Amino acid sequence: MASSYRDRTSEFRLLLETLKKIGSPVQPENAPSTSHGESYSRSEFNRKASRIGLGIHETSQKIARLTQLARKSSMFNDPAVEIQELTVLIKNEITALNSALFDLQTVQNTDMADGGYSQDTIVHSTANIKAHENRKQIFSKNASRENPLQHQPKPTTEPPPWSNSSNASESLHQELALPSNGAPVGNQLRIDDNMDESSANVEGAHSSLLRHLNRISSNRWLLIKIFVILILFLMIFIFFVA
Amino acid sequence: MSLNLRQKQTECIARMLNLNQPLNAAGTANEDVYKILIYDKFCQNILSPLIHVKDLRKHGVTLYFLIDKDRKPVHDVPAVYFVQPNVSNVQRIVSDASKSLYQSLHLNFSTSIPRPLLEDLAAGTLNSDSIQRVSKVHDQYLEFVTLEDNLFSLAHKPCYVQLNDPSAGDKEIEELVEKIVGGLFCVLATLAVVPVIRCPRGGPAEMVASALDQRIRDHLLSKNNLFTEGGNFVSSFQRPVLCIFDRNFELPVAIQHDFRYRPLVHDVLGLRLNRLSVQGEKGGMRSYELDSADSFWVANGSLEFPEVAVEIETQLNKYKKDVDEVNKRTGGTHGAEFDGTDLIGNTKHLMNAVNSLPELTERKQVIDKHTNIATVLLGEIKERSLDSYAKKENDMMVRGGIERGDLLGVLRGKGTKMDKLRFAIIYLISSETINLSEVEAVEAALRESEVDTAAFQYVKKIKSLNVSLASANSASRSNIVDWAEKLYGQSISAVTAGVKNLLSNDRQLALARTVEALIEGRTNPETDVYLSFDPRAPKSGSGASSSHLKGPFKEAIVFMIGGGNYVEYCSLQELAQHQQPAKHIIYGTTEMLTGVDFVEQLTLLGQKMGLGNVGSSSTPAQ
Numbered sequence: 001m002a003s004s005y006r007d008r009t010s011e012f013r014l015l016l017e018t019l020k021k022i023g024s025p026v027q028p029e030n031a032p033s034t035s036h037g038e039s040y041s042r043s044e045f046n047r048k049a050s051r052i053g054l055g056i057h058e059t060s061q062k063i064a065r066l067t068q069l070a071r072k073s074s075m076f077n078d079p080a081v082e083i084q085e086l087t088v089l090i091k092n093e094i095t096a097l098n099s100a101l102f103d104l105q106t107v108q109n110t111d112m113a114d115g116g117y118s119q120d121t122i123v124h125s126t127a128n129i130k131a132h133e134n135r136k137q138i139f140s141k142n143a144s145r146e147n148p149l150q151h152q153p154k155p156t157t158e159p160p161p162w163s164n165s166s167n168a169s170e171s172l173h174q175e176l177a178l179p180s181n182g183a184p185v186g187n188q189l190r191i192d193d194n195m196d197e198s199s200a201n202v203e204g205a206h207s208s209l210l211r212h213l214n215r216i217s218s219n220r221w222l223l224i225k226i227f228v229i230l231i232l233f234l235m236i237f238i239f240f241v242a
Numbered sequence: 243m244s245l246n247l248r249q250k251q252t253e254c255i256a257r258m259l260n261l262n263q264p265l266n267a268a269g270t271a272n273e274d275v276y277k278i279l280i281y282d283k284f285c286q287n288i289l290s291p292l293i294h295v296k297d298l299r300k301h302g303v304t305l306y307f308l309i310d311k312d313r314k315p316v317h318d319v320p321a322v323y324f325v326q327p328n329v330s331n332v333q334r335i336v337s338d339a340s341k342s343l344y345q346s347l348h349l350n351f352s353t354s355i356p357r358p359l360l361e362d363l364a365a366g367t368l369n370s371d372s373i374q375r376v377s378k379v380h381d382q383y384l385e386f387v388t389l390e391d392n393l394f395s396l397a398h399k400p401c402y403v404q405l406n407d408p409s410a411g412d413k414e415i416e417e418l419v420e421k422i423v424g425g426l427f428c429v430l431a432t433l434a435v436v437p438v439i440r441c442p443r444g445g446p447a448e449m450v451a452s453a454l455d456q457r458i459r460d461h462l463l464s465k466n467n468l469f470t471e472g473g474n475f476v477s478s479f480q481r482p483v484l485c486i487f488d489r490n491f492e493l494p495v496a497i498q499h500d501f502r503y504r505p506l507v508h509d510v511l512g513l514r515l516n517r518l519s520v521q522g523e524k525g526g527m528r529s530y531e532l533d534s535a536d537s538f539w540v541a542n543g544s545l546e547f548p549e550v551a552v553e554i555e556t557q558l559n560k561y562k563k564d565v566d567e568v569n570k571r572t573g574g575t576h577g578a579e580f581d582g583t584d585l586i587g588n589t590k591h592l593m594n595a596v597n598s599l600p601e602l603t604e605r606k607q608v609i610d611k612h613t614n615i616a617t618v619l620l621g622e623i624k625e626r627s628l629d630s631y632a633k634k635e636n637d638m639m640v641r642g643g644i645e646r647g648d649l650l651g652v653l654r655g656k657g658t659k660m661d662k663l664r665f666a667i668i669y670l671i672s673s674e675t676i677n678l679s680e681v682e683a684v685e686a687a688l689r690e691s692e693v694d695t696a697a698f699q700y701v702k703k704i705k706s707l708n709v710s711l712a713s714a715n716s717a718s719r720s721n722i723v724d725w726a727e728k729l730y731g732q733s734i735s736a737v738t739a740g741v742k743n744l745l746s747n748d749r750q751l752a753l754a755r756t757v758e759a760l761i762e763g764r765t766n767p768e769t770d771v772y773l774s775f776d777p778r779a780p781k782s783g784s785g786a787s788s789s790h791l792k793g794p795f796k797e798a799i800v801f802m803i804g805g806g807n808y809v810e811y812c813s814l815q816e817l818a819q820h821q822q823p824a825k826h827i828i829y830g831t832t833e834m835l836t837g838v839d840f841v842e843q844l845t846l847l848g849q850k851m852g853l854g855n856v857g858s859s860s861t862p863a864q
Contacts, residue, residue, distance in 0.1 A: 005254065005258075005381060005382045007262075008355065009378050009379045012360060012363070012376065019365055019368050020368065194565050194606075195606055197569070198568055206592065209589065
């Protein structure tokens, strides 16, 4: 396949060589002193930032897996133990990332003490911190699923302006005749209420299932009643048949 | 080979962000390599419809800046520059290199950097002793904005004024033509095709076509040219046709009101770079993105607005039905009483419901977006009577006239000043001959509405001086005759096509009809006199007309000089889909214009011509 870009680097190098030959040969009197200390410090900063980036990526992957596990709320294949283990692991990793960020801040403060102030470095760290906070929020969202809130469905208001229309021209005429100030609010509220109602229903059903299971499994008197009925049926059967 | 301009440009940008190395199999960069992206204003407009912030992160870009912004040094991080090759950007790069802001600089110019600028770059880095900072220099040939898969814009503004300015000199016209040719060359380089070029005789279209032909010829002669096909002989027989037109070819399209969803959103709400801001229902401004990721926009953008409203209603009903299905299956509506025997089944339904919630949420967001957009559009339509304007303007273009009472009634009725001015200009263009008393009545009505009549007078002047508008009008009107011929012909397919055209209730643009004739290679009295350029053919055979040049084409690139809009784009896409077999048409223009933008350029031209005796006596430079 043909490449749709052209490399001009060699042409650039040739130009540099030509200009070097044309230019006057100035011998460098003072060799430029390489800031080896600063370079080493920068490299260390970059390496730590890279490791933090990798850690954030891995933690976000674990959080995604935790989200999937939390969605699989099966009654008979409960991954609660795995969820708890993953939660503890994610907490530990977030704590470790926090420590690494503090170390990075220390390295940066050392650089600022050396006079290598860098605002973009702060922006760089801020980006990592923002990603970290985003991961925390995602984790908090997952934790909040354990406390479902009950929503009361709100009544829907007037229909959208283009409903009850049979053909194009009649639809257009209908739209032009309808007032437009109430339509968007009503339509927006309808969709929002539908979504809230659906979430509330799902959470309510989940709670009902759990409550019913607890009630059945902890009812001893129910067990005794079933046993007595069975015995009575057996005695009647033997008495009448024999 | 299928030409998908957006996909190809996105791939080129991803490769550029990956320091021009081959991408991984997963399509992501190595996570350990961080880099900084620096761009200028023009390249920001190129990137924003294609790349989002999370996509930048996927390619390892952690920071991105405008080149004119003051930036602090970030050592040990390579920088990727994506800028236009001009003097100020080169000076800025030299300054960055001399300050040792970054570990290395990977320079990517949006088009070919001229030799003198490259010499300035080399001299600057040599003088500041920062040669080792510059790692790579590339010409990317990406200097165009791709809005949709088959829609691009060169973002040159305002082209029409510069091309038709009576005081413009030859030097300025040639500079503008070279700029347009550079942009078109970038499009062809990204698509990696060498097209056959067709254009009408005379005017900017011929100038651009011949200059582009020469540019491609020069490039094919040089080594390592961009169009090497590596012995792939199959694709060389499937070359597309590039049809170049001037705005004066069909002036009414840029002015008249249209009633399809995509043109309406662009014309009324100001869609720009696939984004728009509308007044939300709570009073604040809401910003929306409309691109190929929005399936509703892709599927319904070409429908008339009433059909879009019906479609939104259909989608809403489908969504509510799905939500009711979820509610019914989970059984949460009727109290806490529960039947234990259906425990397993209900649990399965509950799992399905939880899995389907994200998809339902996403569909709700799309429906919300288009509901809000349609509501704002409806308000504008009612306030300005846009449906009446669109219908009456379409009638004028088809029948070539309008009753005087209707004409003056519209000019004194609802609508903004720009709406009335556009309506008056459409009346002027669609009239076969100028009725002086009616024109004076129209001008009086416009003055009553305090409308600046410079644009109206300019169009009146060029109509009396130029017959190209008249030919466009007669071409539009002869559409009915073409349909009649098909209907009365003996061929069943002709009758079917004619019935389909009549049933679609859509007048075909002259541009679409001309492009159809050029693609099919049929004998047509209008297009037979068109010029043909084949950059691959020998120069000596310029007079010979081989069948290769006029044969049927599978793919076409249509370019409009002086500004275009979504009306032409929708019309060409409909043409491509209705062809048997299906064709593929890419539409491009110097800039995407709303009707108001174009009329403002006409007003500017009218003022230029009206300012003094010398201006009024000269003819427009074409």
